[in-house]
Amino acid sequence: MLQQKLDSGGFAITAEVCPPKGSDCGEFLEKSRALQGCVDAINVTDNQGANMRISPLAAASLLTREGIEPIFQITCRDRNRLALQSDLLGAAALGIRNILALTGDHISFGDHQNAKPVFDLDSVQLLQTIAALSEGKDLSGNALQGKPSFYAGAAAAPEAEPFPLTLYKLEKKAAAGARFFQTQAVFDPEKLRFFSETVRPFNVKIIAGIFLLKSAGMARYVNRHIPGLKVPSPLIEELEGAADQLAKGTEIAGRLAAQARLHCDGVHIMAMGREDLIPEILKAVKREL
Amino acid sequence: MIISKQKPLSEILSALEGSARVFLIGCAKCATVCKAGGEEEIWQMQEALTAAGKEITGSIVIDEACHMLRSGRDLRSKKEMVEEADALLVLACGAGVQSVSSGTPKKTVAGLDTLFLGNIRRFGQFEQKCSLCGECILTETGGICPVTVCPKGLLNGPCGGMDNGHCETDPEAECVWYQIHERLQSRGAVEKLRRTVPPKDFSRMLKPGKLKIEK
Numbered sequence: 028m029l030q031q032k033l034d035s036g037g038f039a040i041t042a043e044v045c046p047p048k049g050s051d052c053g054e055f056l057e058k059s060r061a062l063q064g065c066v067d068a069i070n071v072t073d074n075q076g077a078n079m080r081i082s083p084l085a086a087a088s089l090l091t092r093e094g095i096e097p098i099f100q101i102t103c104r105d106r107n108r109l110a111l112q113s114d115l116l117g118a119a120a121l122g123i124r125n126i127l128a129l130t131g132d133h134i135s136f137g138d139h140q141n142a143k144p145v146f147d148l149d150s151v152q153l154l155q156t157i158a159a160l161s162e163g164k165d166l167s168g169n170a171l172q173g174k175p176s177f178y179a180g181a182a183a184a185p186e187a188e189p190f191p192l193t194l195y196k197l198e199k200k201a202a203a204g205a206r207f208f209q210t211q212a213v214f215d216p217e218k219l220r221f222f223s224e225t226v227r228p229f230n231v232k233i234i235a236g237i238f239l240l241k242s243a244g245m246a247r248y249v250n251r252h253i254p255g256l257k258v259p260s261p262l263i264e265e266l267e268g269a270a271d272q273l274a275k276g277t278e279i280a281g282r283l284a285a286q287a288r289l290h291c292d293g294v295h296i297m298a299m300g301r302e303d304l305i306p307e308i309l310k311a312v313k314r315e316l
Numbered sequence: 317m318i319i320s321k322q323k324p325l326s327e328i329l330s331a332l333e334g335s336a337r338v339f340l341i342g343c344a345k346c347a348t349v350c351k352a353g354g355e356e357e358i359w360q361m362q363e364a365l366t367a368a369g370k371e372i373t374g375s376i377v378i379d380e381a382c383h384m385l386r387s388g389r390d391l392r393s394k395k396e397m398v399e400e401a402d403a404l405l406v407l408a409c410g411a412g413v414q415s416v417s418s419g420t421p422k423k424t425v426a427g428l429d430t431l432f433l434g435n436i437r438r439f440g441q442f443e444q445k446c447s448l449c450g451e452c453i454l455t456e457t458g459g460i461c462p463v464t465v466c467p468k469g470l471l472n473g474p475c476g477g478m479d480n481g482h483c484e485t486d487p488e489a490e491c492v493w494y495q496i497h498e499r500l501q502s503r504g505a506v507e508k509l510r511r512t513v514p515p516k517d518f519s520r521m522l523k524p525g526k527l528k529i530e531k
């Protein structure tokens with residue numbers, strides 16, 4: 028289990044699999060099953076980028092049924108505090124323990140731009156909510172039937188500037204009950220080292236985000252369009268110069284994951300649809316283990 | 317000030333379909349400053365509607381259309397012109413339109429879209445700085461409102477999308493938490509950022525708002 032692995036000082040490996048747009052979960056489950064042997068848990072994204080997809084709670088529950096451990100990503104964008112609590116309790120009842128508590132990308136990025144953004148709570152308050160539920164109380168202080176047990180994590184952006192500003196929030200997240208930080212994709216091992224040293228005092232496990240760059244074009248796209256992600260130019264040049272850019276990207280992801288091993292407690296692989304390449308990326312990490 | 321802007325003429329014309337005679341109502345306060353419903357815009361609207369074949373029975377610019385008593389009184393002073401009209405076209409904010417509609421059973425057409433409570437940056441440039449949350453936290457945030465200026469209304473610091481101090485939703489705009497941090501830093505009060513802010517009390521902004529000043 029993810030928590031045991033991290034608590035015992037092991038190196039955790041998680042991957043992201045995007046739930047389908049639609050109710051047919053065949054491909055989602057197939058991809059997840061294929062990863063079962065090489066990851067500790069699978070992150071199920073919540074209407075990522077504000078693009079509407081199947082409920083991550085449903086998708087996570089399907090994984091649980093298959094004996095695959097999910098990390099249920101839950102954002103504040105689409106749910107008020109009633110819906111958040113009710114989904115969290117539902118998750119607990121369905122045997123889902125790992126929660127990644129997120130603010131959520133803004134509605135304006137997605138495919139339903141006319142929707143009403145909710146943001147009733149923010150991610151710190153969501154973590155406090157998880158802590159309250161775990162104590163058997165809801166946000167209004169009412170007693171719950173049963174005490175759900177969660178393993179809660181939060182997002183962190185090691186490359187965000189100005190960093191001191193994000194640090195205040197990370198400290199609050201830790202104080203509110205985050206047990207692990209799952210970082211945004213990091214392409215610079217030095218930044219990861221600095222981040223990890225800075226947040227060590229918070230006593231939170233760090234799972235480094237590793238992003239599969241499928242081509243130099245994609246790397247440039249990421250730099251232009253994804254807030255907070257920075258692919259350094261030497262990496263872009265390395266991809267550019269490769270005969271097979273996808274193979275090079277896989278190699279780079281493996282290298283970054285292996286380097287993350289030195290500073291972090293785990294890696295989280297985002298393969299952007301090429302989940303089939305995750306075992307290949309992980310070979311580099313396993314060699315180090 | 318309430319910021320508003322005129323609906324496209326085509327939309328106004330289609331709302332006025334079947335109404336040959338129209339009485340025009342503007343507002344001398346916010347809608348005038350927004351150049352959406354002052355004397356000048358009422359005049360231009362009159363020209364445009366006449367060109368589109370409408371008959372204008374008359375017009376008035378109410379001094380504060382949101383003031384229900386004043387609005388009723390002003391309209392009574394133009395009783396005949398109002399009576400003659402098939403529809404009243406109101407170039408005032410939604411509050412102003414409803415002062416008018418509450419006083420007459422006549423068809424009332426809203427000619428403006430009401431946008432936000434805004435500050436005037438300079439002539440013709442408006443910015444929303446307060447979203448009327450009912451529980452002001454500006455004292456805690458260096459006088460800069462995260463409830464409004466952060467598109468997500470985050471109360472405990474920046475989201476993961478902040479990029480070099482800029483907002484994930486608009487690379488041209490500074491992240492409000494960057495601004496608050498700078499401000500508090502310059503005041504030697506960054507400690508304020510360590511405080512975890514509890515969930516906001518949204519019952520303070522439940523609709524419809526009502527306030528009666530007790531004597």
Ligand code: SF4
Pocket residue numbers: 445446447448449450451452453454461462463464
């Ligand atoms: S906190 Fe912001 S939205 Fe609330 S009253 Fe103050 S300025 Fe307005």
Ligand code: SF4
Pocket residue numbers: 465466467468469470473474475476477478479482483484485490491492493
């Ligand atoms: S970048 Fe800053 S202002 Fe923009 S949504 Fe995130 S926290 Fe709010």
